[in-house]
Amino acid sequence: MSREDLEKALARGIEILNEFLPVKTYLYFPILYSACVWAVRRVFDYRERILAWQVWIDPDYIKTKPDEFILHFFATHGALSAAYEDEIDGRDMQVLRAAFPALYPVCGLEDAFLRGLFKAELDAADYRRIAAEFGERAAAARDAVTAAEADGDFWKELEAFGMEAAALGIHLLRDAEVQDMIVRLLKERMSGEPQAR
Amino acid sequence: MTAKTRFAAAVSAALILLLTASCASHLRQAKSAYVRGQELARAHRTGEALSAYKRAAQEAGLESRRNPSAQAFMVKGMAEASLELWRDAEASFLAAFGLGFEPGRAWASDASLLGLAVSFEELGLGDSATGVYERLLAKSSYEPVRMAAVQRYVDLAAARALTLAPVEKSRALARIVTAIDKLEANNYACGLYHYYHGQVESHRGDYRRSYEECVIARELGLPYEKVLRDNDNQIVFCYDRLVSSLPEAERGAFSEAHGAWAAKWGWKDARTPGWKKD
Numbered sequence: 001m002s003r004e005d006l007e008k009a010l011a012r013g014i015e016i017l018n019e020f021l022p023v024k025t026y027l028y029f030p031i032l033y034s035a036c037v038w039a040v041r042r043v044f045d046y047r048e049r050i051l052a053w054q055v056w057i058d059p060d061y062i063k064t065k066p067d068e069f070i071l072h073f074f075a076t077h078g079a080l081s082a083a084y085e086d087e088i089d090g091r092d093m094q095v096l097r098a099a100f101p102a103l104y105p106v107c108g109l110e111d112a113f114l115r116g117l118f119k120a121e122l123d124a125a126d127y128r129r130i131a132a133e134f135g136e137r138a139a140a141a142r143d144a145v146t147a148a149e150a151d152g153d154f155w156k157e158l159e160a161f162g163m164e165a166a167a168l169g170i171h172l173l174r175d176a177e178v179q180d181m182i183v184r185l186l187k188e189r190m191s192g193e194p195q196a197r
Numbered sequence: 198m199t200a201k202t203r204f205a206a207a208v209s210a211a212l213i214l215l216l217t218a219s220c221a222s223h224l225r226q227a228k229s230a231y232v233r234g235q236e237l238a239r240a241h242r243t244g245e246a247l248s249a250y251k252r253a254a255q256e257a258g259l260e261s262r263r264n265p266s267a268q269a270f271m272v273k274g275m276a277e278a279s280l281e282l283w284r285d286a287e288a289s290f291l292a293a294f295g296l297g298f299e300p301g302r303a304w305a306s307d308a309s310l311l312g313l314a315v316s317f318e319e320l321g322l323g324d325s326a327t328g329v330y331e332r333l334l335a336k337s338s339y340e341p342v343r344m345a346a347v348q349r350y351v352d353l354a355a356a357r358a359l360t361l362a363p364v365e366k367s368r369a370l371a372r373i374v375t376a377i378d379k380l381e382a383n384n385y386a387c388g389l390y391h392y393y394h395g396q397v398e399s400h401r402g403d404y405r406r407s408y409e410e411c412v413i414a415r416e417l418g419l420p421y422e423k424v425l426r427d428n429d430n431q432i433v434f435c436y437d438r439l440v441s442s443l444p445e446a447e448r449g450a451f452s453e454a455h456g457a458w459a460a461k462w463g464w465k466d467a468r469t470p471g472w473k474k475d
Contacts, residue, residue: 062348062393064355064400072438108430
């Protein structure tokens with residue numbers, strides 16, 4: 001695997017997104033990152049996966065959980081347990097239940113696209129912000145992606161990018177390395193200056 | 198017969214043959230796409246499965262227009278049901294019934310009821326929807342309808358149970374388990390039913406049973422990735438609860454057995470499924 005070739009492929013991925021979503025730069029990271037995650041697994045049905053959290057017709061997982069499961073989820077997820085320490089200790093189920101539908105798909109089921117969409121908040125361990133903004137931002141992202149797909153080539157080109165990344169051996173990199181590489185390339189593009197590796 | 202008429206007859210025969218072959222191939226392609234859709238769904242390749250079902254519905258639609266037959270409408274209805282196009286599926290099954298496919302009428306009625314229940318739910322009429330789902334689970338002979346109804350039913354009925362006082366809640370949860378027990382009795386090899394069972398046992402606080410059902414679900418296979426991950430999380434939750442509550446003698450044996458499952462499933466350790474990055 002050549003890191004240089006992989007970076008070139010990722011840069012092409014950014015170009016594709018720039019073409020189809022020119023002003024939606026906040027979507028570049030989640031789309032590219034999730035495309036890389038699925039490329040590793042040789043799964044290229046990006047459309048359904050990116051839109052999976054809201055519009056996919058699968059029988060869904062059971063969303064109604066008992067209090068104990070919700071408490072366990074918050075208490076056993078490192079940084080999440082720190083962020084909600086008071087509510088966990090006080091068994092404040094009203095707050096925890098309200099935050100659960102947003103945080104469980106991101107931190108519990110680890111949906112790749114949602115993790116990309118909330119990367120800044122995850123890095124900053126700002127889980128309350130995810131809980132507060134999940135509905136609005138997820139819906140906005142869905143609408144933007146749905147608008148981009150009006151041009152049938154969007155998914156085709158994204159799939160071609162994923163296949164190229166897979167062929168170049170993206171699976172040999174750790175998840176954090178892939179994320180860092182995408183972030184660096186995006187920063188370079190925004191600032192027009194090379195970023196430290 | 199002149200050479201010209203012989204040629205015309207030969208061309209007609211060839212055209213008829215070609216059209217017949219083309220029709221036959223539409224049905225064959227529809228069946229093949231439907232089976233492929235099922236395989237892809239089982240392999241968690243849901244997007245591709247969706248495409249395969251769409252293809253199956255299109256091919257069966259072409260076949261049913263050119264050469265209407267019970268089989269063509271049946272395949273069309275099955276593909277539409279997989280796409281949750283309940284009204285279309287109802288019409289196709291009725292057409293199949295009209296052409297001699299005996300179960301078509303019942304399947305059409307089930308598809309119609311399911312569509313109605315989904316509408317109730319969307320309108321916020323949860324109790325009405327629950328009643329229809331319950332009826333479908335008890336009476337429907339069409340597996341895809343039962344599969345679609347059970348998830349909606351368990352979610353709705355469990356949410357309702359959570360609002361009840363302890364005794365009523367316990368009764369309501371027992372009722373859900375009874376409904377799932379019947380489904381399992383009809384098709385024990387369906388991993389999804391065991392997943393739902395595990396979820397309800399968790400609401401009842403029976404973590405041992407919940408754990409067992411989730412392990413069975415994982416072993417039998419779950420067709421959707423989100424469901425598989427949620428099932429794994431449920432296994433970890435039950436494992437933690439059991440390890441902290443079992444007597445020491447039992448705890449060791451349980452941990453050992455769980456470790457063997459975790460290794461078989463390729464987990465990183467007893468509490469970390471392979472897909473977890475956090």
